[in-house]
Amino acid sequence: MTLPTRDSSPDALHAAMVRRLIHTGAALTVAVAEAMAAVPRHLFLDAPPRVAYSEQDIITKRAADGPVLSWASAPGTVATTLEQLIVLPDQNVLEIGTGTGYTTALLAHLIGKGGHVTTLDIDPDITAAARDTLTATGHTAITAITGDGRHGHPDGAPYHRIVAAGTWDIPAAWWDQLTRGGRLVVPLRLRGQSYSIGFAHRGDRMVSDTIEHAGLTPMIVHEGERTASIHRDSLVSLVLDHDQPINSAVLSGVLHRGQAVAVSGVTLGRDAPVDGIWLRLAATEAGCCRITAQPSAVTSQLCTPAIPVGSPALVNEDSLAYLTLTPERYGYAHVLGAIGHGPKRHQLTDRIIAAIHAWDQDRAAAPTITLHRSTPDTTTRTRLIIKGANRLTITY
Numbered sequence: 001m002t003l004p005t006r007d008s009s010p011d012a013l014h015a016a017m018v019r020r021l022i023h024t025g026a027a028l029t030v031a032v033a034e035a036m037a038a039v040p041r042h043l044f045l046d047a048p049p050r051v052a053y054s055e056q057d058i059i060t061k062r063a064a065d066g067p068v069l070s071w072a073s074a075p076g077t078v079a080t081t082l083e084q085l086i087v088l089p090d091q092n093v094l095e096i097g098t099g100t101g102y103t104t105a106l107l108a109h110l111i112g113k114g115g116h117v118t119t120l121d122i123d124p125d126i127t128a129a130a131r132d133t134l135t136a137t138g139h140t141a142i143t144a145i146t147g148d149g150r151h152g153h154p155d156g157a158p159y160h161r162i163v164a165a166g167t168w169d170i171p172a173a174w175w176d177q178l179t180r181g182g183r184l185v186v187p188l189r190l191r192g193q194s195y196s197i198g199f200a201h202r203g204d205r206m207v208s209d210t211i212e213h214a215g216l217t218p219m220i221v222h223e224g225e226r227t228a229s230i231h232r233d234s235l236v237s238l239v240l241d242h243d244q245p246i247n248s249a250v251l252s253g254v255l256h257r258g259q260a261v262a263v264s265g266v267t268l269g270r271d272a273p274v275d276g277i278w279l280r281l282a283a284t285e286a287g288c289c290r291i292t293a294q295p296s297a298v299t300s301q302l303c304t305p306a307i308p309v310g311s312p313a314l315v316n317e318d319s320l321a322y323l324t325l326t327p328e329r330y331g332y333a334h335v336l337g338a339i340g341h342g343p344k345r346h347q348l349t350d351r352i353i354a355a356i357h358a359w360d361q362d363r364a365a366a367p368t369i370t371l372h373r374s375t376p377d378t379t380t381r382t383r384l385i386i387k388g389a390n391r392l393t394i395t396y
Contacts, residue, residue: 010042013053017041017075018057023167026076028083029043035109036079042159044133045072045103046148054092060100061126066391070126072100077196082106084185084198084210090114094177096149096167097121099251101130103374105139107163111356118143148323162187166194166214169387170206170371187214189225189367190385190394191282192239192276192290192310197369206371213273224387230320235297238313239290243386246287250318251342256300260340262349264356268306274323276363277336278312281353283367283394284383291322304339314348321348323356 018037021027025038042052044333049362051058053075061070073081081103087093087110096103098121107117121127124146131144134311143156150171157177166187168366178184184199184206198210228248229237236255240246248322268274281288291313306309306323313322317341338352358364370376372391385392 001018004388008050010049010053011042013049014040014042017053021076021079023310024076026079026083031087031110032079032082032165033216035082035106036075038109039102039105041075041102043137044100044105044130055168061123070099070123072102074237077134078103078106080212081185082110084212085161085183085352086198087111087161090145090173092156092158093161093163094153094159095119095163096152097129098127098144098201101144101348103163104130104134104142104144105137108139108142115139116143116156118145118153120145120147120149120153121198122146122148125334137247160184170390172389175201175206175373176247176367188369189239189311190392191278191288191314193278193282195275195279195369199369199371204373205376208367211279211366211369213275219344223283231297231302236303237292238315239292239310241289241385244286244289244315246289246315246381247317251315254318254320254341256340258322258345260345260349261337262340263335264353264360266336266356266360267328268325268336269333274306274311276359277355278366279350279367279394280301280359280396281352282385283396285314285351286357286383289313291320304335306334312352314351316344316348318342319344319348321345323354365396367394369394 002319021036021277022033027033042049045058047058055074055076058072058076060072089112091111093107098119103116104119126147127144127236134142152173158179159177160175160179160182162178162184164186179199180201180203182201187194187196194214196214197208197210199206199208225239227239230251289331290310291305292303292310293308296305298308304324306325311323319340321340324337324339326337328335336356338349340349370393375391381396
């Protein structure tokens with residue numbers, strides 16, 4: 001994280017943030033850049049201006065037992081989300097997940113005096129604090145209410161745009177309250193990973209046209225997921241979707257069974273994301289899921305995923321394989337590979353290597369992610385992902 005070092009006044013730090021967002025491409029349009037310049041971020045945060053204008057998420061509320069309940073996403077994440085949303089003057093916008101009210105203020109700037117923003121949060125304390133800050137900063141033409149975001153806010157519908165906190169599925173209320181041709185931007189969970197997806201509403205379908213790395217606060221419950229330990233003391237776990245026919249019990253101890261190591265020859269820069277490979281696997285593999293390994297599991301070489309807190313894995317009955325990295329000779333990059341365990345370890349590592357090579361042929365390629373309100377007619381090569389009442393396809 002790079003912080004400005006010269007003039008430390010709020011105005012100077014604010015201006016430096018906007019320049020950074022333009023330089024990095026997070027703010028691509030004049031409208032978004034002007035909105036980011038018009039709304040002082042530090043007024044919405046209980047943090048020093050130097051921190052408020054840095055490129056970092058800031059925790060704003062924790063539960064009594066420690067888990068994070070709310071945070072303010074980094075400015076770059078917010079700007080990217082606004083670019084995905086394509087807000088136009090005079091539109092009616094619903095924001096699900098109020099947070100500090102900062103994004104609410106940016107939305108209000110983008111729609112101008114002829115539009116309206118309704119912001120909704122399940123936590124009354126968050127709603128009240130955001131309402132106070134919005135009023136104090138002159139943003140009075142905003143409706144801030146407390147409620148369950150899964151139900152939207154029918155009294156203010158229909159909406160031209162809906163922007164939401166992270167979720168595992170798209171509730172029916174969002175379909176119904178968004179105008180046909182409107183846009184929904186949401187960090188959506190796909191096989192254990194989140195992607196910020198810009199959807200266009202096409203009646204019985206939501207069709208993606210932008211996919212970005214996700215960084216927004218998730219809604220409290222991902223009801224479509226379950227976590228299963230595959231080693232004692234939960235040193236290694238899998239995050240699975242309820243539609244996946246995976247019996248985690250037969251994987252207990254799999255990491256001590258026969259091992260296969262496969263190397264792709266494809267390199268990845270330090271700290272580069274593996275989202276593209278993950279999406280490739282999610283598009284084609286019924287057993288694609290998330291593997292997590294505790295530090296002691298990594299140190300002991302029991303399990304060494306590419307990213308220990310969450311990497312793509314494949315499961316087939318009593319066998320498992322996952323994406324891994326090995327340092328290149330001079331340490332400037334890593335070589336992508338796969339490690340497998342169990343009777344089908346070689347087949348699973350081969351499939352991960354194939355996904356790596358498919359991704360490497362065009363690393364910028366983005367699939368079309370389509371949400372269907374009913375089961376679509378698909379080819380045998382298109383895998384359906386079941387999300388509650390919705391069906392999802394990923395096509396390249």
